[in-house]
Amino acid sequence: MTIDADTAISHSDRDLSGDDMDLHTDESAPEWGVFGRPLFDDPSVRHLSRIGVVDVGSNSVRMVVFDGAARSPAYFYNEKIMCALGAGLSETGRLNPNGRERALAALERFQHIAKGLDLPPLHVVATAAVRDAEDGAAFCAEVLEQTGLHIQVIDGEEEARLSAQGVLLGWPGAYGLICDIGGSSMELAEISNNSVGRRVTSSLGPLKLRDVKGGRKGRQVHIKDVMEGLRDQLGPQQDRLFLVGGSWRAIARIDMLRRGYPLKVLHEYRMSASDVRETAKFIENGDSNKIRSAAGVSSSRMALVPFASDVLLRLLTTFKPKDIAISSYGIREGLLYEQMPLRLRKRDPLIESAYFAESKDARLPGFGKQLFDFVMPLFKSAPKSRIRLVKAACLLHDVSWRAHPDYRAEVCFDNATRANLGGLKHSERVFLGLALQHRYRNKREGNRFEPLYELLDEKEQKQAEILGKAMRFGAMLWMQKDAELGKLKWYPKKKQLELLLPKSSRALYGEVGEARLKSLAQSLEAELVVKRRS
Incomplete structure (x- = not known):
């Protein structure tokens, strides 16, 4: 070749x-050239080198401790408890009692871990279930009393904004539509030019959809009506669709299984609308337990997948995006992005x-x-x-x-x-x-x-x-x-690779070095010329 x-x-x-x-x-x-001087150890961002955030969601409570280079953080600690705080909320108006107890225990554990790691105070946010429940404020007060953690309850538009910022943390320069699905809500947000545009929120979370009357047909009618209302607010959105949330990631895992996809990394996994439709049929017609086991999806998450699948199908029909990308970054990463100076964000x-x-x-x-x-x-x-x-x-x-x-x-x-x-x-x-x-x-x-x-x-x-x-x-x-290493010159028209070797480097250019340079020239299908400078 x-x-x-x-x-x-x-x-x-x-x-x-x-x-x-x-x-x-x-x-x-x-x-430093086109990429600039590295900022990970700059005094202005060093305080971001290890920071803990907690997301109290409708389905799960998760703590993440970020470490390393803040612009591309590693997950020093990452733990999730499936609490289902929002289960039954549509009927009772209150948090699931068992979920509330489990969430409180999880938050107490997370606070102990944070103290053991000598972290700055944890950033704790709560989303749809806590903000909608009539006992949400009482739950936050109980958490504060027993753990010392202050929960910031955010509204749907703020949830959308933070999720969109999480996507921008992973994809600077990205533009398109963010869709974040939680247990009790679904948010949409526009991103372009490294900023977040219009945001909307809805009740299209799987835990709430389970309580919609009329079986699957009634649920699909409800989803269609809500989705068309979201489209009226946002207008056409035919760029990339970024999916954020555990239910979307579960569907992506199943899509990987169906396609026999070789790389099992969810972040930046791409799907087309036809892929999603085929996977929805695969889920509907297959053995749920076998699919769950083979794809590595938990049973609690798998129970929500059919509801999320109906939402995704309607989302694609309504907005007709160019294609679809899975984001492993969301609210928690958005909280980190919030604290970054602009020059680090860039x-x-x-x-x-x-x-x-x-x-x-x-x-x-x-x-x-x-x-x-x-x-x-x-x-x-x-x-x-x-x-x-x-x-x-x-x-x-x-x-x-x-x-x-x-x-x-x-x-x-x-x-x-x-x-x-x-x-x-x-x-x-x-x-x-x-x-x-x-x-x-x-x-x-x-x-x-x-x-x-x-x-x-x-x-x-x-x-x-x-x-x-x-x-x-x-x-x-x-x-x-x-x-001084020496200098390579490449002449593609002549198919010639040239090495200019300074006197200071000659002793390093031994038999092994010569063999490696010849191997490079062979891959280029080039003639090799070595010039030794005096």
């Missing part, structure tokens, strides 16, 4: 989920996370920036969507060095494809993983990850190989941060 690396590393499809994000430059530090979450990983785990933090400059001549015509993957790969190229050499390549691939990273499509995860795998191994065949390669076409696989082999060679010239 012949690859022209002038166009080689140049695949880009305009996307509606942040692929066109600005490559932000920090004017005060131009030496940063690329992938690059910030990669900078953080390099500073924490690489043997020589800072070398990734040099390696990026070294390999970039091979990618000079690449679009920004590809350049950011090149940058991330260079920053991450050495963070798995502690793994056993026999498994280091696999560990790199596994980490890239399954790690909690924002701003990555599934195909980009595989591209990043494949490049890092080639950083440690020339060949990619014969391992357990081969089914994932199908998410990339043959050209993209070759591009990842070129990047990986370029990093593999560049790492051989590693001396110290800011040392």
